Amino acid sequence: MNEQTATNLTEVERARRVALAVQDVSKTYGATRALDRVSLEVTGGAIHGLMGGNGSGKSTLIKMLAGVVTPDEGRLSLKGGWIDARSHTPARAKASGLHFVHQQNSTFPDLTVAENLALGRGFESTAVKSINWHAQKARARQVLDRFEIDVAADAHLVRLSPAAQMMVAIARALQDQDDTDERGVLVLDEPTASLPKHEVDVLLTALRRYAADGQTIIYVSHRLEEVTAITNEVTVLRNGCVASRLTGAEISHDTLVAGITGSSPSSKQGGSRRSNDVIASRVHLSQSAGFRETALTLSRRTPNGTTDERLLVRAGEIVGIAGLLGSGRSRMLKQIFGATPRDDFDVTVRSGTVPPSDMRTAMKRGLAFVPENRLREAALPELSIAENLSITSLSEHSRVGWIRPARERKAAQRLINEFGVRAPSTRAPLTALSGGNQQKVILARWLQRRPDVLLLDEPTQGVDIGARNEIHELVRAAASAGTAVLVVSSDFGELAALAQRAVVVSGGEVVDSVDGPLTEDILNDIVYAQEKAL
């Protein structure tokens, strides 16, 4: 065999092992180059990490693979031959074996496992065309066995652990894949965004098993420790370009941070130095402020007419709410703010009581609330970035009832700089920003008010590592300046890093409290012990 033939054989062998390839794909939105000649190769049976800071182009690339965003140029190879990426469609993505599971909206919590597995695919039917529930459940059990998911077919999804719910979503996406056929590619978009550590471990173990069984997986995540733990190859995007490609032992915390931020692998502090400058210029840290008077009290009304104080947060204090998905932790924040009705507990702040179901009064009384689903519940997607930022402080930008746009835009530009939002201009609609940057806008909107009480639900979900540090510093700075902060996070490491102490919520009630110093393990142990005890 001559040298040329050997090289060709290696090339052929390599091409055979590639499950998906993208070549020189570009996409421009107005003045923004979202993808700039991006190429990537995903090896069959690999778990391929896709990483990058907010606005680096990950979602655009995934949407292009799903056929819902048409690129300006580029080629795609799925199951063999190359096609022009501009001709790719959702139907073609499906036919080529591409399956997408997003953290939200991939399943229906109120339906059973069997119903979830049947929806969109068709229910088993009897001879007279009615649903054959018996066959339906039997089929669901087969799928559950195949994916080694230990739950009952007739269990309602909402009753399952978060990791089990995600595994059902994955089984739902892959159930029709023929075992004998070449496997497709499963794209998981931030699958662990709201899972605590224990649940993450369960899911990662299942994913490793699926990959060992030949399933190719693209794993999109901001969580460095998961990407280092689970992937065998990684593509890092930065500013729409491929910043690095890593395989095997090259994948480490340092090399990922270097790829994401552009810093050299040894200078770990690259991202946070800017953040410290930003914070210092924005808020005069009054480290000596310490804890002051009570800023927020939550009291439960008892049947005999007395009140039972359940939660108290002092000015300048950061208190975490730890609990599992479905524990009522997010609902509790919404009830305090009046976004969800409450009838059996009272909320008191420094300026008086906060009436139930009255967000306007809650805001007047100094409360601010950043919900978990910021885009659906807090953003005004069709309005500009400047308008989204000014909505909570309109009086500062208006005179005799008229908004002064120039002033509004100037203030918006200042916030964009301070919070490190990557935005083309203050006039661009919020939808023109990447998910993480939209989140920063919503946070900036509330933090600029310097509220008395700040209620934060999953403050850094979907936010990149640099921005996460910046947001933590901003929250600490707000607390140092006197704001009482109550924060929910499924990432107990985040709670331990931010909060001085925590309360544990289960079944919508405060059931325990943990004094600092907090660690992720302490919080995990206490929360799981509480769940077991119930």
Ligand SMILES: Nc1ncnc2c1ncn2[C@@H]1O[C@H](COP(=O)(O)OP(=O)(O)OP(=O)(O)O)[C@@H](O)[C@H]1O
């Ligand atoms: N529909 C759109 N219109 C205009 N600009 C857009 C649009 N979608 C994305 N962009 C821009 O393209 C760039 C890449 O965005 P993309 O959503 O792909 O980033 P991302 O890596 O997924 O970020 P994140 O982690 O924050 O979700 C960003 O600058 C964003 O503002």
